Amino acid sequence: MGFFQNLKNGVSKTRQNLGDKVMGVFTLGRRIDEELFEELEEGLIQADVGVKTSLELVEKLRSLAKEKKVKEAAELKELLKQEIIAILSAGEENGFMPQKGILQVYMVTGVNGAGKTTTIGKMADRFQKEGLKVMLAAADTFRAAAIDQLAVWAERAKVPIIRHQEGADPGAVVFDACKAAQARGIDLLLIDTAGRLQNKTNLMNELGKIGRIVGRELPEAKKDFLLVLDAGTGQNAISQAQLFKEVVPLNGLILTKLDGTAKGGVIIGIKNELQIPVKWIGVGEASEDLQPFSSADFVQALFN
């Protein structure tokens, strides 16, 4: 399958890294001892899974090994896989893809440089090609030339863009976009917001306000509040997810830049601690490289 192959290629680097470290531990015929568990813990930490989640996973594996009287390291591999899939797929919902005839809003948020605008550009291109009526809202009125950047994408994808001037109130942009999306029978409204660090209270409050405008103006629409996360991010991603969740009803992550050597293991920690699932992953430069996330495929590709 093309999709699966793509995903596998995309996460192959992730796999290599997580794989090298974690899988190296499961050498054939190796006996299970304390050293093995310690190495495993280290491997997970090195994949950015985080100390807490790594310790939990290893602890669970330890008791499972005892309970099931596992003797060989290879058997542990299956158990670990199942554990990670269990974490990632808990409460996984199907059918979150936008559809024709139903207004769906993606409000895209994140820290500076995570890849919000690029992700939106790719989504616009992808869904326009699939026949949906897409509209962009340039609510990053802060960063220099952010509006222009999004406008270039709108032109490429041949979709309309709602924009104000630089420095304008992002709430006003979003309000206009909501009105326009309704009036023009849009299927997918993609809202680009300014990058903000999660500890900047004023900026986070502003984001909360934008979110409320969307909720108020489009009560009927399906709304996804998505956090874009750079796969290279370390444990700070957990703080990001937590604090963004406090101001908007965050219900999904977009993991970008998985085509490098970054492992993105922090998504396991985020899901484990905050129950926020990954919905999309970016595995390359092209629009097709933005793909829906599936935990089963992800872990499968990660371990094989």
Add this chain to the structure above:
Amino acid sequence: MAVFANLADKLQATFKKLTGKGRLSEADINEAMREIRLALLEADVSYKVVKDFVARIKEKALGADVLESLSPGQQVIKIVHEELTALMGPEQAKINISSHPPTVVMMVGLQGSGKTTSSAKIANLMKKQGRRPLLVAADIYRPAAIKQLQVLGENAEIPVFSLDGCNDPVRIAKESLAHARTHGNDFVFIDTAGRLHVNEELMAELKNIKAEVNPSEILLVVDAMAGQDAVNVAEAFHADLGITGLVLTKLDGDTRGGAALSVKAVTGQPIKFVGQGEKLDAIEPFYPDRLSSRILGMGDVLTLIEKAQIAVDEKKALEMEAKIRNASFTFEDFLDQLEQMKKMGDIQDIISMMPGNIGKQLKNIQVDEKEFSRMEAIIQSMTKEERIKPDMINASRKRRIAQGSGTQVQDVNRLLKKFAETQKMMKMASNQAAAMGKKGKKKGMFKLPF
């Protein structure tokens, strides 16, 4: 958030067990090392780097003398902190300036690390130092990247060089140098496109730019929020280009910033600048000790210990404690305290540096340094008797004190009220300290200076 969100508390707990004196024993150190190892990992320091570092610390700490005034735990922290700081130094590495102007600075890094913003910030800093910088827009890939640099240049009143429609960054870089020479620009900042370190084609492009412009500096821009992968990125960029320095961005977030230690360790190149916000002037030189405290997550507890050691006279502190206990704290003592606190430096700083609960509880107390001098003046206008028995200060005494100190009666009233409040607060603090003291020895614990 994370398990080790408050390492200071965690370490305190660990170190309570360590009551040994004199020299650090292996048991002391092993106990502390596990916590430190996990704390560094949680702060995103690369696993490899942590391993090396902990081994080094262990060697250093073993058998080290424990200073009279420190507990074994504090002694270990001190060593860890010093080593971390040394590893991240040197302080304030300057930008390399070419003897044949213009000085060329190449800005490189992953997508979204903050190259364009950092280019403008550093150029702006140079401009303020009397240089004539030129910004060069060599990111031809990201939509509107050139426009972004132009807008930033306009805001900072720094010229921006770009070639419309040119899709050859090497040529842009080359021609920008000629432009700089004819326009008298002595600094050229080349803003290159973000790229993945595994993209061979784009890495080759950087090598070509380097060969063409022979830069004095190649600065790798690193996101302070980066995780374990930061080492791979830094290693690859360094191997391909031979970077000469690092710029750490987005440190105004709540990240612990362990990636900084990783990239410093694997490249051996100094951190030259730190990005602290979105505004053009939000760039600072690098202070290794601040960052090492941050990575350890200890609320500058060490600085506090050091400052306290210097300023607070041990004996006086003991006397004070006794006074607080039996609530015989007077304006005399208050005056003493004011003087000691002044010796320790900025009050707000000190409060913010206190670890754990103390810092949190006192964080919201607004401290006005001028207010302190006013208080001093008022107390000095009191008689000895008044200072010991403030209850005797009636309306006419208040008028006299106000006149003597050049203040208003309201000011005197306010101080009297504040003093009563302080007494109350100290009672609370001393009760707390007593409760803590029951659990173990208090030797070496920092004593509140007021």
